[in-house]
Amino acid sequence: MKKNSKTEKQATRKAAAKIEKRNMVIAQSGGPSMVINQSLVGAVETAKRNKSIGKIYGAIHGIDGIIGENFVDMRKLSAKTLGEVAHTPSSALGSVRRKPTEEDCAKIFDVLRKLEVGYFFYIGGNDSAETVHIVNALAKANGMALKCFHIPKTIDNDLRQNDHTPGYGSAARFVALAFMGDNLDNLALGGVKINIVMGRHAGFLTAASALGRQHDDDGPHLIYLPERPFSMDTFAADVKKAMKKFGRCVVAVSEGVCDKDGTPIAAALSGGEKDSHGNVQLSGTGALGDLLASEIKSRLGIKRVRADTFGYLQRSFPEVASPVDSAEAYQAGAKAVDAATSGKFDSGSIAITRRPGSKYAADFACVPLKSVARETRSMPASHINRAGNDVTKAFVKYALPLVGDLPKMGRLI
Numbered sequence: 218m219k220k221n222s223k224t225e226k227q228a229t230r231k232a233a234a235k236i237e238k239r240n241m242v243i244a245q246s247g248g249p250s251m252v253i254n255q256s257l258v259g260a261v262e263t264a265k266r267n268k269s270i271g272k273i274y275g276a277i278h279g280i281d282g283i284i285g286e287n288f289v290d291m292r293k294l295s296a297k298t299l300g301e302v303a304h305t306p307s308s309a310l311g312s313v314r315r316k317p318t319e320e321d322c323a324k325i326f327d328v329l330r331k332l333e334v335g336y337f338f339y340i341g342g343n344d345s346a347e348t349v350h351i352v353n354a355l356a357k358a359n360g361m362a363l364k365c366f367h368i369p370k371t372i373d374n375d376l377r378q379n380d381h382t383p384g385y386g387s388a389a390r391f392v393a394l395a396f397m398g399d400n401l402d403n404l405a406l407g408g409v410k411i412n413i414v415m416g417r418h419a420g421f422l423t424a425a426s427a428l429g430r431q432h433d434d435d436g437p438h439l440i441y442l443p444e445r446p447f448s449m450d451t452f453a454a455d456v457k458k459a460m461k462k463f464g465r466c467v468v469a470v471s472e473g474v475c476d477k478d479g480t481p482i483a484a485a486l487s488g489g490e491k492d493s494h495g496n497v498q499l500s501g502t503g504a505l506g507d508l509l510a511s512e513i514k515s516r517l518g519i520k521r522v523r524a525d526t527f528g529y530l531q532r533s534f535p536e537v538a539s540p541v542d543s544a545e546a547y548q549a550g551a552k553a554v555d556a557a558t559s560g561k562f563d564s565g566s567i568a569i570t571r572r573p574g575s576k577y578a579a580d581f582a583c584v585p586l587k588s589v590a591r592e593t594r595s596m597p598a599s600h601i602n603r604a605g606n607d608v609t610k611a612f613v614k615y616a617l618p619l620v621g622d623l624p625k626m627g628r629l630i
Contacts, residue, residue, distance in 0.1 A: 238269055239335025242283060243291070245370075246278035246341035246348065247314060249307040250384030251391075251538040252546035253370045256340050257310065258303040259550030260368065261291045264336075269558050274332065279313035279339070280348065286323045303547065306533040313343075317348055322355045329363060336557050340550070342371035342382075346566055347590040353564045366553045367566035367586060370546070372532055374421035375593040378584045380571040383549050386619035388415075388531045388544030389425035393620055394622055395527065397429035400436040400467050401626065408521025409456060409466045409513055410436075413506045416471040417481075418443050419595045421616075422531070424608045426469035428616055431622055436467025443473035444595050445605035447482060452509070453516045455606050460519070472505060472526075481510070502526070539621045545569060545579060556583040565610050566590075577618035 245253055257275075257438055264270045275289035276282030289310065294302075302309045317325065329337070339349045346367040353365035369376050372388035390472055403410045414423040420442025427440060438459040441447055459466040475481050486504035506524030514522050549567045556562050565583040572578040600612035 238271045240274065240333050241270050241331065241336035241338065242274045242276055242288075242334050243310075243334070243338040244279045244282060244340070245308040245312050246312050246339055246345040247312060247370070248281040248342070248372065249312060249533050250370055250372050251306040251533060252543050253307075253308045253340055254305055254385050255303050255543050255546035256368050256370060256383055256550035258299045259547035260338055260340075260547065260554050261294075261550075262299060263551040263554040265292065267554060267558050270336065270554070272332070274334070275310050278311040279341075280315055280317055280321065280325060280352075281313050283328050284321060286328055304538075304543075306535055306538070309560070314344070315348075316344070316492050317351055319355065320350055321508055322561075326356065326359060326361055326363075330361070334470065335362060336366070336554075337358075338366050338550075338553055338557070340368040340370050342369075342373065343376055343589060343591055343593050344485035346376070346586060349564075349566070350586040350590040353586060364557045364562075365564045365586070366557050367589060368549050368553045369567055369569070369589075373416055373419050373424060373466040373593075375417075375419035375595045376568075376589055376594060377602070378566070378568040378588050380569055380579070380581075381544050381619055382569065383542060383546035384532075385421060386539035386545075386621070387537060388422055389428065389616060390539045390542075390620045390623075391531050391534050392422055392425040392527070393428040393623060394537065396437055396467065396469065397623065397626060399525075400429070400597055401628075403436060403465050403467050403533065404628075404630070406521065406522065407465045409460070409510075409519055411468045411470060411506055411509050411513075411522070411524040412437075413470050413472055413503070413524070413526040413528075415527065416443060417473040417595050420444055420473075420601075421596055422470050423469050423471040424596065424600065424612055425616055427608045428613060428620055431626055432628065436465075437469040438463055438466050439606045440469045441471060441474050441606060442596060442601060443471050443475060443481075444598075444601060446477040447474040448477070449512055453513060453607075455604075456513055457517055460517070462484060468509075470505070493568065493585040508542075539619060541577075541619055548581060552581040552583075 273291040275291045277287040349367040356363040372384045374385035483505040503526040510522045510524040566589040567582045
């Protein structure tokens with residue numbers, strides 16, 4: 218009898234363990250980055266080692282993949298394949314920009330119930346965090362036992378609760394290197410060079426253009442951010458001063474610069490196209506750069522004026538990823554799985570914080586979804602100069618550890 222009783226207890230424990238094991242869905246959303254796949258692999262490899270997680274479904278093109286039941290079996294992927302994916306830029310599972318409706322969520326829940334999914338992880342920015350918040354709220358309202366977690370990603374570096382976000386350090390490194398090269402090009406030929414950099418509401422990425430300055434006359438000589446009103450008259454006057462001082466001028470302009478009324482200069486040039494989250498399309502066109510170059514030519518009479526729009530090159534450029542950014546992106550994915558299976562949290566977003574002290578180090582925390590969703594943060598006033606056309610030493614000190622060492626440039630003139 219005792220033997221049978223012991224056998225029955227063991228069978229009961231095994232059955233309970235089987236019931237407690239829940240499957241997982243992970244997906245990517247929003248703009249790709251150089252390290253978003255590090256977060257994907259960090260989450261998947263951590264989940265593979267976790268006994269409370271069963272099958273691991275990778276949804277193709279975000280929530281579209283869940284609704285359409287289009288999945289990759291992430292458990293079947295070899296360590297070699299995952300390693301290669303981790304070091305590859307862009308979104309390996311494909312991405313999407315879609316704000317879920319209640320009807321979408323009903324379809325999502327039907328699929329997740331059928332697949333016995335208990336964990337949902339979504340990698341993306343503030344709009345993606347909003348998606349997770351919506352799914353989480355409706356799951357609770359429908360009595361569904363689903364743990365929903367947001368894994369941070371955005372090159373804009375504008376997520377609340379975060380000191381910085383995975384994707385920013387690598388994109389900032391690209392911008393810094395691009396301006397280092399463009400500064401040398403401008404030094405050789407002179408004139409005015411204007412570069413348009415991504416950044417809707419926050420100027421962190423455009424500000425990174427200053428990180429490669431190594432000589433007193435290195436560009437960019439002027440930096441314009443969304444946090445300060447942009448005036449065409451002031452812009453022309455600033456360029457005139459820089460030309461007088463340096464004999465040339467390199468300019469960094471955020472795509473999101475606004476007039477005194479808060480209207481983006483580029484909005485009038487883009488045709489007003491919006492995504493499902495209500496964001497006006499600012500990227501994908503060189504119209505802003507062309508406008509600024511035309512204004513400088515006509516107002517100042519400078520013959521050699523050129524403009525480039527960095528656009529999507531900033532997001533998925535191979536072999537430029539910052540080592541710190543890559544490591545932290547992986548950890549963000551791993552920490553999300555740890556938080557979801559710890560028993561302490563039913564939902565949340567992983568945030569990166571910076572430890573105090575002169576030596577750079579970061580920590581990770583699980584924060585409420587609503588504290589990250591939708592709304593964004595901007596560059597602090599201490600990072601922008603009084604004239605609103607450059608950054609301060611405080612910004613350089615903040616950003617350099619995230620970007621990593623930059624190459625030294627030799628000069629003869």
